[in-house]
Amino acid sequence: MTMRVKEVADLIGISTRTLHHYDQIGLLSPQKTTSAGYRLYSEENLKTLQQILFFKELGFPLKEIKEIIFSPSFNQQEALLLQLKMLVEKRNNIDKMIKTVDKTIKHMSGEIKMTNEEKFEGINFSHKAYEQEARKRWGNQSVEHLNEKIKIMSKAEQNSLSKRWVTIFKKLALFCDYSAESQDVQAIIKEWYDFLNENFKNYSLDEFYGLGLLYMEDERFTKNIEQYGAGLTRLMSEAMKVFVDNQK
Template structure:
């Protein structure tokens, strides 16, 4: 059996994130010791491997939980499917690497690259269309979505740069406080600023909406990957801080 710290060292997943997996029912420890330590076995390690593979394939934690909770799950067949998906992703990334190399050669005069060749491997339109359809299907009927779309459609490139800069600064400031409790006064002050920033630039962010965002950051892998660029486990910290804020207001 392995304690949570040992699992963290083996897998590279932070202790905070393993606690979160337990909290949302994605990965429960096999047992709890008399001293209250979470204990994991070898089967749990295989499940963690599955979680990491699905995360690499851009599945959300919610989707991974649904897949792994299937009683008829055939692990060997699942691994075969994952292998093919990873190969497909690798092939696409290899194509992007080739595109980058050809672009460098074109800049150095060694290769005459046509304009379409600049974007080989990206499938930008396909991925954007899928993302936009999903967002609209989930949120298109809400007043917040309509308000946000109305506001943001009028923003210039300079407006966007300013907004992104504000968000970046706020996230960096919060990331520096990750060693504190989410109830910390300074942490909560920055969380309040985050809610106000959303209200100012996108839509009126009620407590209910803010709480929904906190959950979405965790369950939607696209948000998790971007937010965790500010520090491993930052998404979980931010979500917990936002939930604490909502429960207190």
């Protein structure tokens, strides 16, 4: 069974212009278009649209949503589980904010006293749930693949790669006091991204982002990277995120 664009728009409560835009940017294309120009959406299209709208509700930009759903490792059921966790977290934060607003009103009228900490309960601008999933799904998998690739290399190959690896780290360490967004830092991060892709696998932007998160969270990475310069781990992780954001 297929549905026309207006039927889908009426079902969900969005405009046909929104669906046309999703089609134009390659985010959601209908199953087929008739000779008369009617867009026909399948059940599979509706499943994808549901997930697009869930991610959009959670504050994800369209470019990032597209990157996620077209990732080779994307799984609809996994995405729904991630969305469920994030929506529950969002609901809990909203409940906390409602209580905070109510307490603030009472505080202003002199009924109660609030601490500074209480005034900001429930206000959360981060995507911690997504970051944890990204680290688990893309960062760890990338490291496992890298380790397996190194194991099958000869000693000479390993030494050659190690020298290039260290050279990149040392170059980046010279800019530890720079912003992650600076052109110099971004040029070296691109060199790192290209190095990984040329020698290990084709890293998606999500995998590269997850790898940067892992550098900060796993003390084994932090200890290894910090030997080239204090604060290098944070700079590298932040610069990798900036690099990914700039590519989207």
